[in-house]
Amino acid sequence: MKRARILPPLALASASLSACAGPLSTLDPAGPSADAVANLWWVMFWASVLLFLLVGGLWALVWLRPGFGRSLAPMRWVVLGGLVMPGVLLTLLVGFALYIGERLLPHALADPPPRVSAHGIMWQWQFSYPDIAGAATTPTLHIPAGAPVDIVVTSGDVVHSFWVPRLAGKIDAIPGHRNVIRIQADRPGTYEGVCAEFCGDGHTTMRFRVEAHAPQDYRQAVLEAAP
Amino acid sequence: MSRSDVPPLYLLLIPLGFVIWSIAFVTLYAANAIGCAFGWDMGAQRMVLIALALGFLALSTLASFRIWRFWTGRARHQPAPAASLAQIGTYTALSALAASLGTFVPGLAVSLCI
Amino acid sequence: MSESPPLSPIRLHKALERIWGTGPGWQRLSAVNHTVLGKRFMLTAFVFFAIGGVLAMLIRAQLASPHAAFVGPEIYNQLFSMHGTLMMFLFAIPMLEGLAIYLLPKMLGARDMAFPRLTAYGYWCYLFGGIIIVASMLFGVAPNSGWFMYTPLSSQPYTPGINADIWLLGVTFVEISALSAAIEITVSILKLRAPGMALGRMPLFAWYMLVTAMMMVFGFPPLILGSILLELERAFGLPFFDPTRGGDALLWQHLFWLFGHPEVYIIFLPAAGALSTIIPVFAQRRIVGYHAIIAAIVALAFLSFGLWVHHMFTVGIPHLALAFFSAASALVAIPTAVQIFAWLATLAHGRPRFEVPMLYVMGFFLVFVIGGLTGVMLAMVPFDQQAHDSYFVVAHLHYVLVGGFVFPMLAAAYYWLPHVTGRQSVHRISVPAFWLIFIGFNLTFFMMHLTGLMGMPRRVYTYPSNFGWDWLNLLSSVSGFILTMGFALFAMDIVLHFRFGRRFRRNLWRAPTLDWAMPTRPTSYAFASLPTVTGHAEEADPDTLGPQLAGGQGYLGFVRKNRLETLGVDMTTGRVEHVAILPSPTYLPFISGALTTGVVLAMLFKFYIIALLFALATFASFLFWSREKGEREDCGPIAIGKGETAPPDAEVSGPSAYWAMVIGLAANGTGFAALLFGALYLWLVAPAWPPPQIVGPSLWLWLVLPALGLASLASRWAQGTNASGRDPRLQLSVGMGLDIAALIVLSLALAALPDPTAHAHMATMAALLGYSWLHAALGLFCGLNALLRYRWGYVSARRPLPLRLNLMWHDFTLVTGLLGVALILAMPGLIGALEAAR
Numbered sequence A: 001m002k003r004a005r006i007l008p009p010l011a012l013a014s015a016s017l018s019a020c021a022g023p024l025s026t027l028d029p030a031g032p033s034a035d036a037v038a039n040l041w042w043v044m045f046w047a048s049v050l051l052f053l054l055v056g057g058l059w060a061l062v063w064l065r066p067g068f069g070r071s072l073a074p075m076r077w078v079v080l081g082g083l084v085m086p087g088v089l090l091t092l093l094v095g096f097a098l099y100i101g102e103r104l105l106p107h108a109l110a111d112p113p114p115r116v117s118a119h120g121i122m123w124q125w126q127f128s129y130p131d132i133a134g135a136a137t138t139p140t141l142h143i144p145a146g147a148p149v150d151i152v153v154t155s156g157d158v159v160h161s162f163w164v165p166r167l168a169g170k171i172d173a174i175p176g177h178r179n180v181i182r183i184q185a186d187r188p189g190t191y192e193g194v195c196a197e198f199c200g201d202g203h204t205t206m207r208f209r210v211e212a213h214a215p216q217d218y219r220q221a222v223l224e225a226a227p
Numbered sequence B: 001m002s003r004s005d006v007p008p009l010y011l012l013l014i015p016l017g018f019v020i021w022s023i024a025f026v027t028l029y030a031a032n033a034i035g036c037a038f039g040w041d042m043g044a045q046r047m048v049l050i051a052l053a054l055g056f057l058a059l060s061t062l063a064s065f066r067i068w069r070f071w072t073g074r075a076r077h078q079p080a081p082a083a084s085l086a087q088i089g090t091y092t093a094l095s096a097l098a099a100s101l102g103t104f105v106p107g108l109a110v111s112l113c114i
Numbered sequence C: 001m002s003e004s005p006p007l008s009p010i011r012l013h014k015a016l017e018r019i020w021g022t023g024p025g026w027q028r029l030s031a032v033n034h035t036v037l038g039k040r041f042m043l044t045a046f047v048f049f050a051i052g053g054v055l056a057m058l059i060r061a062q063l064a065s066p067h068a069a070f071v072g073p074e075i076y077n078q079l080f081s082m083h084g085t086l087m088m089f090l091f092a093i094p095m096l097e098g099l100a101i102y103l104l105p106k107m108l109g110a111r112d113m114a115f116p117r118l119t120a121y122g123y124w125c126y127l128f129g130g131i132i133i134v135a136s137m138l139f140g141v142a143p144n145s146g147w148f149m150y151t152p153l154s155s156q157p158y159t160p161g162i163n164a165d166i167w168l169l170g171v172t173f174v175e176i177s178a179l180s181a182a183i184e185i186t187v188s189i190l191k192l193r194a195p196g197m198a199l200g201r202m203p204l205f206a207w208y209m210l211v212t213a214m215m216m217v218f219g220f221p222p223l224i225l226g227s228i229l230l231e232l233e234r235a236f237g238l239p240f241f242d243p244t245r246g247g248d249a250l251l252w253q254h255l256f257w258l259f260g261h262p263e264v265y266i267i268f269l270p271a272a273g274a275l276s277t278i279i280p281v282f283a284q285r286r287i288v289g290y291h292a293i294i295a296a297i298v299a300l301a302f303l304s305f306g307l308w309v310h311h312m313f314t315v316g317i318p319h320l321a322l323a324f325f326s327a328a329s330a331l332v333a334i335p336t337a338v339q340i341f342a343w344l345a346t347l348a349h350g351r352p353r354f355e356v357p358m359l360y361v362m363g364f365f366l367v368f369v370i371g372g373l374t375g376v377m378l379a380m381v382p383f384d385q386q387a388h389d390s391y392f393v394v395a396h397l398h399y400v401l402v403g404g405f406v407f408p409m410l411a412a413a414y415y416w417l418p419h420v421t422g423r424q425s426v427h428r429i430s431v432p433a434f435w436l437i438f439i440g441f442n443l444t445f446f447m448m449h450l451t452g453l454m455g456m457p458r459r460v461y462t463y464p465s466n467f468g469w470d471w472l473n474l475l476s477s478v479s480g481f482i483l484t485m486g487f488a489l490f491a492m493d494i495v496l497h498f499r500f501g502r503r504f505r506r507n508l509w510r511a512p513t514l515d516w517a518m519p520t521r522p523t524s525y526a527f528a529s530l531p532t533v534t535g536h537a538e539e540a541d542p543d544t545l546g547p548q549l550a551g552g553q554g555y556l557g558f559v560r561k562n563r564l565e566t567l568g569v570d571m572t573t574g575r576v577e578h579v580a581i582l583p584s585p586t587y588l589p590f591i592s593g594a595l596t597t598g599v600v601l602a603m604l605f606k607f608y609i610i611a612l613l614f615a616l617a618t619f620a621s622f623l624f625w626s627r628e629k630g631e632r633e634d635c636g637p638i639a640i641g642k643g644e645t646a647p648p649d650a651e652v653s654g655p656s657a658y659w660a661m662v663i664g665l666a667a668n669g670t671g672f673a674a675l676l677f678g679a680l681y682l683w684l685v686a687p688a689w690p691p692p693q694i695v696g697p698s699l700w701l702w703l704v705l706p707a708l709g710l711a712s713l714a715s716r717w718a719q720g721t722n723a724s725g726r727d728p729r730l731q732l733s734v735g736m737g738l739d740i741a742a743l744i745v746l747s748l749a750l751a752a753l754p755d756p757t758a759h760a761h762m763a764t765m766a767a768l769l770g771y772s773w774l775h776a777a778l779g780l781f782c783g784l785n786a787l788l789r790y791r792w793g794y795v796s797a798r799r800p801l802p803l804r805l806n807l808m809w810h811d812f813t814l815v816t817g818l819l820g821v822a823l824i825l826a827m828p829g830l831i832g833a834l835e836a837a838r
């Protein structure tokens, strides 16, 4: 439970939502990128619960205690509730989200991470490994665990979207364009992926699997994986 | 064919602030896209964007101030709709100024082309 | 002109009803009246809502359990594409148009909208377009690329059938009708109000509709343009969106969402306008923050255009640009919050009383706030990259649209239904209906947020059972049927209301707006005489005003020359400016609508010659519109009652038709700007550039400007001649000759282009010239119309409108032609510069 590290009081709530775990669950992160987004989600979720209770409570009070709000001048209501409160909260939230977003970008690194190419066609993904000489294209994505990997996402026909929810957000595969997403699996294991952008009759079955290997086994696994 | 006391042009007081915001928005977005496509130096591109944003903020401030002065001054002595339109215009111009601060300032700190 | 002696209320009613009313039987097809058409729009929209609801039920039936075999992907893709298309284009937009058409004249103190025949034409286009779209389902060829039709999936190679064409042509047809409604709504609000109703005294609902209509004016053209370009690609191979030939799939996304995001607010704002009307009535207090709310909705309108890319956070746009759009998407919550708190403050400072409409307003509050909160979440780039295209988004958009539109519309239905029928409900079915809808909705969609976070993507037709989605989907499906039962109960309640409702006298809710200062059910002419507004229009007193107006004590409380008259006012001050003379019931809108349907059907089946013939027939039918209406003599100011006079609309400088042209050209210019944007966007971003061949300047290209310029000069000359009291027919004929010359030059310039199917560069250049060609052709039509109107005696030095409209059109054609040619000439330089930098 990584998120408990940052927001301890929420551990209880998270536990009560243990139903959230699942092979495609964004709330069951297995890498730093998905983890950061899950944290952002929980912050926004609890803030939203409070705001909903506030507005719903005001609505109830207006009816149950007529005249309770008269002490606050009409325009005060508008300025405080409509401008000041959302203004402050949104400034904080936008700043926080941009900070997180900036960290997730595939910045140039002194030690460039390995690159894998994910090519979407109707209706399957083809993964190839330009960094590894002699590696063949595979239907399962192989990555080393514990370190970032850059996935170069392209399309051979229509728009697809590469999404491994437990590792990171999604990025679209757009014909003629070349998008890069940085993912990382903290531990070796198998992670499920889907095509998130509707791409025709086979959209539903355009799923794939990510196998994260211990770094020392990675090369060998890729070389052996050819179908 | 009588001329109106408050010509239809006064209606433009209402969207004026946000028209400036829209032009700023499109200009900054276009400058970013052009900078990345032409491979401008990152530092130079950021400077261009900041300069543009500051320019538009100054313009937006000026517009808000002028409309506000118009509302509190001359518009008072004109037929009622003038004051009403100037009042709404002041609110929208100030909202547009705040929107400019809120839209452009946080963005200018982040990565330009990735 | 002398005033006739005042009539008794009954005789006045009979006299007015005889000229304003629509006849029985087949004559219903000739209706142009806003009350009739407003009701038709709303009823038709509700029928499409019901069809869309049935589709939703089929979707939920398929998803109720894993590995369901109810339908396969081919059918399922049509189901969700049609559900979205129906709800957005055939339910929400026409419903709000219908509400506006029904209510606006009544709230503003006018007798009808500015262009009643256009209202009717818009209705027929909507109905026939909707029937084409829905009928495609019966043949199993319904659109199947999703309601936002992403290319290249919707392009020829991947959707070769007629499915996508039905969407593109059918929706464009309906959109053009919506655009004309938007122009009409804008002009009606600005010009046709009760005397004394300055803009600052206008009811908030009219402000909301004014802002909404302006958003439609600027928001729809990009989608109409995008649809035309995509249809050109599908039908003729012009590769605007084909990445292998210099097009770009992302251009479609930009054009679509440039429309698609404002669309959400276009749907929300009228609903919020209804709320701003209903809440003060039940709070028994004037709305708090009138000016602040107007500023908020203007802010909302602009901000909503600045966040179209928030549907595109995962397409690989630089983070800096995403940051702008992310911040704008978050900021849009502020004007929304301003309205929410203004409504709360109104209730807190009023003496609220709880009636059925308020029950539905409560539903709006609770549901919409949740939608707004998840909207802010989705505005955050990293979170959106997880939630995008998942069921979280499905949940969010239903919370926003059902919360922000359906619940307010239900409240509005219970509030205004007595106005429509003259009856009040006796059964309290509305209450159990509310609870079924409210509970059913939340049970269906609330846990769907979690379904999305658990990784379920949108638009999958089935799912295996090992992802933990089973119980969530089952819950949504079962609850969906509770929701449906609620709506069925609502429909039943409406029927019972019509059948068994108890009659009431005036102003059921003790409302302070002019729409209740008339008999209910409303008469065809709305006001027997027009009110004067001396204070704020939201503080009127319908109870005393109504009988006075019915007794003819206001303006125009008489019938003159069997003309349908209402007052036009100065846009800002609301001072009486002219007498607007409106058209009588006529079959022409129906005929034109049927002919336009012929154009659409012929294009659908690729019979382009037949389509062209239908288009010519449609324009010919418009000339008959022109022939029916007008004044054959200068008559100067005429009496309007209360001892005052005003000139008729033909004799003032700014009548409704003039402003309609101004706003229409603004919409047209937006479409042109979107085309320029497309050409430059492809140059900057699209793959497969530079093009194999670059369009250079040709002789014909250089001749385009002189031809368009001379045509514009001739129009100016014609107008000047007429203004000095002489016959302008020679000048008009010269202008038409020059239009034909421009058409020939443009045709030759088009023919001189390299093959436009080879590369998007050539295709966009051809589109720019094609745009000018089309406008020169329509210029010819404008000239012909002016010529004929002169011949029919509708034009004089004091009645110069057709010549002014002709000039405006030609000037617009010249300016856009100038910009288009300038871009074509600049392209080689631009392409060279970009290549040098690469």
Ligand SMILES: [Cu+2]
Residues within 6 Å of the ligand: A120, A123, A159, A160, A161, A195, A196, A197, A198, A199, A203, A206
């Ligand atoms: Cu796919």
